[in-house]
Amino acid sequence: MERTGDDPTTAAGRSEIGYRPLYRQVYDKLLKRLADAVWQPGQMLPSEGQLAVELGVSQGTVRKALDALTADSLLIRRQGRGTFVAEHDDQQSVFRFFKLRPDRAGAGMPTSRVITMTETSPNADERENLDLLRTAQVVRIERLRYLDGRLCIAETISVPAVLFPGFARMEIPNTLYSLYATRFGITIATANERLKAISLDARQAQLLETSTGTAALEIDRIAVDLEDRPVEWRLSICLTQLLHYNSLLR
Amino acid sequence: MERTGDDPTTAAGRSEIGYRPLYRQVYDKLLKRLADAVWQPGQMLPSEGQLAVELGVSQGTVRKALDALTADSLLIRRQGRGTFVAEHDDQQSVFRFFKLRPDRAGAGMPTSRVITMTETSPNADERENLDLLRTAQVVRIERLRYLDGRLCIAETISVPAVLFPGFARMEIPNTLYSLYATRFGITIATANERLKAISLDARQAQLLETSTGTAALEIDRIAVDLEDRPVEWRLSICLTQLLHYNSLLR
DNA sequence: TAGTGGTCTAGACCACCGA
DNA sequence: CGGTGGTCTAGACCACTAC
Numbered sequence: 085m086e087r088t089g090d091d092p093t094t095a096a097g098r099s100e101i102g103y104r105p106l107y108r109q110v111y112d113k114l115l116k117r118l119a120d121a122v123w124q125p126g127q128m129l130p131s132e133g134q135l136a137v138e139l140g141v142s143q144g145t146v147r148k149a150l151d152a153l154t155a156d157s158l159l160i161r162r163q164g165r166g167t168f169v170a171e172h173d174d175q176q177s178v179f180r181f182f183k184l185r186p187d188r189a190g191a192g193m194p195t196s197r198v199i200t201m202t203e204t205s206p207n208a209d210e211r212e213n214l215d216l217l218r219t220a221q222v223v224r225i226e227r228l229r230y231l232d233g234r235l236c237i238a239e240t241i242s243v244p245a246v247l248f249p250g251f252a253r254m255e256i257p258n259t260l261y262s263l264y265a266t267r268f269g270i271t272i273a274t275a276n277e278r279l280k281a282i283s284l285d286a287r288q289a290q291l292l293e294t295s296t297g298t299a300a301l302e303i304d305r306i307a308v309d310l311e312d313r314p315v316e317w318r319l320s321i322c323l324t325q326l327l328h329y330n331s332l333l334r
Numbered sequence: 335m336e337r338t339g340d341d342p343t344t345a346a347g348r349s350e351i352g353y354r355p356l357y358r359q360v361y362d363k364l365l366k367r368l369a370d371a372v373w374q375p376g377q378m379l380p381s382e383g384q385l386a387v388e389l390g391v392s393q394g395t396v397r398k399a400l401d402a403l404t405a406d407s408l409l410i411r412r413q414g415r416g417t418f419v420a421e422h423d424d425q426q427s428v429f430r431f432f433k434l435r436p437d438r439a440g441a442g443m444p445t446s447r448v449i450t451m452t453e454t455s456p457n458a459d460e461r462e463n464l465d466l467l468r469t470a471q472v473v474r475i476e477r478l479r480y481l482d483g484r485l486c487i488a489e490t491i492s493v494p495a496v497l498f499p500g501f502a503r504m505e506i507p508n509t510l511y512s513l514y515a516t517r518f519g520i521t522i523a524t525a526n527e528r529l530k531a532i533s534l535d536a537r538q539a540q541l542l543e544t545s546t547g548t549a550a551l552e553i554d555r556i557a558v559d560l561e562d563r564p565v566e567w568r569l570s571i572c573l574t575q576l577l578h579y580n581s582l583l584r
Numbered sequence: 585t586a587g588t589g590g591t592c593t594a595g596a597c598c599a600c601c602g603a
Numbered sequence: 604c605g606g607t608g609g610t611c612t613a614g615a616c617c618a619c620t621a622c
Contacts, residue, residue, distance in 0.1 A: 103617095103618075105590080105591060105592090106591075106592070107591075107592085131606075131607060131608080132607085132608070133606095133607095141592080141593090142592060142593045142594070143593090143594085144591095144592065144593065144594085145591085145592060145593080147608085147609090148591085148592090150608095156584070157584065161607095161608065161609090162600090162601085162607085162608075163599065163600050163601080163607070163608045163609060164599070164600030164601035164602080164606080164607055164608065164609095165600080165601060165602080165606095165607065165608080166601095166606090166607060166608075167607090167608080180583065181583050183581070183583070273584070274582065274583060274584045275582075275583040276580070276581075276582055276583075277580070277581040277582075277583065278578040278579070278580055278581075279529060279551065279574075279578060279579040279580075279581065280551070280574040280577075280578050280579070281531040281532070281549040281550050281551040281572075281574045282531070282549050283533075283548075283549045297547070298533075299531040299532050299533045299549040299550070300531050300549070301529065301530070301531040301551075304578075322531075324529075324530040324531045327530075328528040328529055328530050328554075329528070329529040329530070329581075330526070330527070330528055330529075331433070331526075331527040331528075331529065331579075331581055332524065332525075332526055332527075333430065333431050333433070333524060333525045333526075333527065334406070334407065334523070334524045353598090353599070355609080355610060355611090356610075356611070357610075357611085381587075381588060381589080382588085382589070383588095391611080391612090392611060392612045392613070393612090393613085394610095394611065394612065394613085395610085395611060395612080397589085397590090398610085398611090400589095411588095411589065411590090412588085412589075412619085412620085413588070413589045413590060413618065413619050413620080414587080414588055414589065414590095414618070414619030414620035414621080415587095415588065415589080415619080415620055415621080416587090416588060416589075416620095417588090417589075585621100585622085586620105586621090586622090587619105587620085587621090587622105588618100588619080588620075588621100589617105589618090589619080589620100590616105590617075590618075590619095591615100591616080591617070591618095592614105592615085592616080592617095593613105593614090593615080593616100594612105594613095594614095595611105595612090595613095596610100596611085596612080597609105597610080597611080597612100598608105598609075598610070598611095599607100599608090599609075599610090600606105600607080600608080600609095601605105601606085601607075601608100602604100602605095602606095602607100603604085603605095
């Protein structure tokens with residue numbers, strides 16, 4: 085099943101011509117450095133002027149590339165201080181990919197408890213969603229998550245083992261994506277989520293300490309890195325009696 | 335919307351506590367014209383150069399304001415042709431606010447059938463979500479929606495009657511938001527959706543021609559206009575056996 | 585060919601931050 | 604204070620569209 089990243093109406097043909105604006109080339113060069121972890125998360129980049137000299141373009145062109153990277157949440161710019169590689173382990177960034185909120189109060193940080201963690205051969209879903217060969221291995225995590233102390237999510241997380249060496253024997257922190265970035269040099273750029281309403285089967289109900297047939301929200305997420313490779317597949321089952329999934333359309 | 339924040343400073347030249355960039359003032363001026371429907375949807379704006387002369391700023395400053403309006407989906411710019419007021423009745427814009435997709439195929443246009451349409455006093459939810467006084471009136475629509483010919487949504491739509499004079503006696507098209515724009519001068523800028531999984535009660539099940547207790551997706555949407563006023567509340571009950579709600583996180 | 589938006593440059597000045 | 608990003612300008616040239 086082909087997964088459409090965006091509206092089906094955006095299938096309009098591209099010019100096909102090999103014209104690439106200068107600022108776009110600068111964007112790609114800087115993106116490559118970020119992907120190669122030349123600059124670490126939190127680190128300050130050279131100033132606009134220095135980059136301009138180094139790359140042999142005007143400061144305005146560098147600026148346009150930096151602004152684009154900032155719009156893509158890869159950089160953070162602060163007037164008077166400098167340009168920094170975005171850190172994905174602060175509170176703000178956690179909620180970038182976590183859209184569940186309590187109905188009434190503001191959300192505290194979600195917490196987690198790992199149930200199982202194994203390195204194994206991928207099943208059919210994992211092969212398809214992570215674009216894997218049959219001979220590849222995956223690391224698969226099952227865990228429960230809590231919001232404001234209340235059990236609300238059971239999820240299965242699968243990643244290609246080759247991209248995460250030693251992952252299966254690690255202590256798993258609450259914020260996975262910062263671990264991906266700091267330990268494996270993998271930055272999650274975007275994630276595509278597909279939501280459905282389901283009735284819990286017996287196993288799911290037991291995990292979530294509720295009764296079979298309860299309505300729950302299923303979130304099927306594929307996360308991709310800076311080079312648009314799928315690097316994580318996550319299937320979350322969420323109880324939404326006291327929570328909701330928040331989506332802002334603009 | 336990021337650009338219509340709660341900046342307390344006014345457009346008055348230079349105040350010492352708040353600083354308002356020139357391009358931001360231009361943005362606001364142009365936004366006002368869009369809100370006042372000085373330029374109609376689909377219409378071409380004057381060129382950058384003409385606007386620059388008229389407003390007494392440089393072309394680059396106009397450009398920055400136009401780019402910001404384009405980023406907010408209010409304008410569409412086409413190289414070699416001009417800058418146009420975004421039309422919200424073409425296929426692209428429909429899917430901007432409609433995130434349900436068939437699991438397997440690409441989505442055709444959704445269709446609708448109105449069940450009831452009344453003008454009445456608001457209930458407590460409507461008063462709260464639309465920020466209404468007890469004496470106000472609302473227009474309330476119940477309808478069913480179909481995707482690829484299949485019944486999948488039952489929804490209730492409520493709008494303040496004062497903003498939509500004569501609405502209750504109109505023929506209702508499939509794409510409501512284009513009607514809002516063309517007949518009432520109201521442009522939907524953003525919408526906030528809250529999703530939950532629910533079990534259908536008897537009435538909902540009957541409407542959707544399925545059985546009581548079926549799991550379904552409830553979408554609670556508040557849509558706001560260019561001035562950030564809530565102008566529509568919509569509660570949709572969606573069957574997701576063959577559909578999913580698509581959400582792209584970046 | 586004329587007119588549009590898109591890119592690129594160079595330089596001036598402003599607002600903000602930290603030492 | 605010096606250094607950073609943010610704004611603003613003026614002008615040149617490029618790519619695209621319509622006629």
